[in-house]
Amino acid sequence: METLNIIPYPNYIKRLGADISSDELNVAGSTITITDEIVNPEGYELIIENGRVQISAGGPAGAFYAKETLKQLAADGDSTLPCVEIRDEPAYPYRGFMLDSVRHMTALDDVKKMIDAAAMLKMNVLHWHLTDDQGWRIEIKSHPELVNKGAYRSGSHFGKIHSEERYGGYYTKHELRDIVDYCAKKHIEVIPEIDMPGHMVAAIAAYPEISCRGEQIAVETRQGIFPDILCAGNDKTFEIIFDVLDEVMAIFPSKYIHIGGDEAPKKRWKECPRCQRLIEDLGLNDEEELQGWFVNRVADFLRANGRQAIAWNESLNSGLLGNDILVQMWMDKKKRSVDFANQGGKIIVSPFYHYYTDYPYAMTPLNKTYKFEPVLKGIKDGCVQNVVGVETPIWTEHVRDFKQMCFMIYPRFAAVAETGWTQEYNKDVGDFNRRMALFVPLLEEIGITPANESAWNPNIFKRLAHTIRFFLGITTKDMIKGYD
Numbered sequence: 001m002e003t004l005n006i007i008p009y010p011n012y013i014k015r016l017g018a019d020i021s022s023d024e025l026n027v028a029g030s031t032i033t034i035t036d037e038i039v040n041p042e043g044y045e046l047i048i049e050n051g052r053v054q055i056s057a058g059g060p061a062g063a064f065y066a067k068e069t070l071k072q073l074a075a076d077g078d079s080t081l082p083c084v085e086i087r088d089e090p091a092y093p094y095r096g097f098m099l100d101s102v103r104h105m106t107a108l109d110d111v112k113k114m115i116d117a118a119a120m121l122k123m124n125v126l127h128w129h130l131t132d133d134q135g136w137r138i139e140i141k142s143h144p145e146l147v148n149k150g151a152y153r154s155g156s157h158f159g160k161i162h163s164e165e166r167y168g169g170y171y172t173k174h175e176l177r178d179i180v181d182y183c184a185k186k187h188i189e190v191i192p193e194i195d196m197p198g199h200m201v202a203a204i205a206a207y208p209e210i211s212c213r214g215e216q217i218a219v220e221t222r223q224g225i226f227p228d229i230l231c232a233g234n235d236k237t238f239e240i241i242f243d244v245l246d247e248v249m250a251i252f253p254s255k256y257i258h259i260g261g262d263e264a265p266k267k268r269w270k271e272c273p274r275c276q277r278l279i280e281d282l283g284l285n286d287e288e289e290l291q292g293w294f295v296n297r298v299a300d301f302l303r304a305n306g307r308q309a310i311a312w313n314e315s316l317n318s319g320l321l322g323n324d325i326l327v328q329m330w331m332d333k334k335k336r337s338v339d340f341a342n343q344g345g346k347i348i349v350s351p352f353y354h355y356y357t358d359y360p361y362a363m364t365p366l367n368k369t370y371k372f373e374p375v376l377k378g379i380k381d382g383c384v385q386n387v388v389g390v391e392t393p394i395w396t397e398h399v400r401d402f403k404q405m406c407f408m409i410y411p412r413f414a415a416v417a418e419t420g421w422t423q424e425y426n427k428d429v430g431d432f433n434r435r436m437a438l439f440v441p442l443l444e445e446i447g448i449t450p451a452n453e454s455a456w457n458p459n460i461f462k463r464l465a466h467t468i469r470f471f472l473g474i475t476t477k478d479m480i481k482g483y484d
């Protein structure tokens, strides 16, 4: 079977005749039409025949994707175009990548390169992780200490990385809006994440009164999970959170706002009289249910403002989560995400072992990322549509510069992009590796240098050695102590 050199691979291709050379192309006779005959707004039809290119699309996004396909066909080495009919639409509506700008910040020009690459691959979501224990990265006018104090840490101690140098900074509203506009032109939605009630040390360092103890703490310099989280029994907490979300919504027009909800140890809540009183007043059984209540309260606030919440899968531990909260599965041994989807809830799939690109290729080879199928085991046939898509994150504790980031994310981001777009029956891991090698120059052209091909799928001996080295590097006493 002949294959075209396109990533993600189109879902229907029919050869119409011999290749034509670019000199024969009748540009004036070519057309782009938006039509409601194509139901999916991201769907398109591309016909190259008789020297003309005809594009029909279900919406502006579909027309954009048709042009991206055409660009890849035209970039194929020689100056010819194949005469083909391509009918295409994504397997999943949500196809995202996540950028952690807390542990290390990425320059906005480099963020734009990531966006360019994602758009070429027909991804449509940038999930931007903007707040965490180690820094607050989004300008908030109503509570200025969030950036004045919360955006800076006194050093960085992430595994093998040790620096006593003050580190920090933040993105202004103007800069963030510029990225939102840039993404909109490429049909990418920016979904900001304000992680709560855990991973809030930077905010607590700025406003200690929103924690259970109310004590001054410092912006965290280590990686890990830390005991100080937002106090659920304190009105001031919600006052500040809602002010923050008001400003976040004014910057980001996205349908969804990510509110985190992962890795929130319950030690402080167990000791806090205000949190305990609230558990009693609300008739809840325990602190897990209190987190469920917390997430629902914030989700209600977003809903009242016409937005919807996304939360990491730990938020399901309470068993109380509202069904309109989109759940992002990353590590879910008890398969609560599967149950949630089977009960009508919607999920995004970001499996740690397959899609976390901050881990070495030794642990997560390209083929392992590629082969993962988003419909999780246990999801019933009638609930498959509740898996709305895929997302691949890059966490940046160990990623200090853009060169290193590019090595980690590409080509693995492309593997996830293809899974999000291409139907499982059209996927082929061998052919993907072949096409990926040809796609590398297109990434290099926009300033992204992927991992060299020899690194993509290391053999078993390399995998073992690299994995052990990596874990020895990141597991420090500090990190273990941070867990609760």
Ligand SMILES: [Zn+2]
Pocket (backbone or CB within 6 Å): 211, 212, 230, 231, 232, 233, 234, 268, 269, 272, 273, 274, 275
């Ligand atoms: Zn409390």
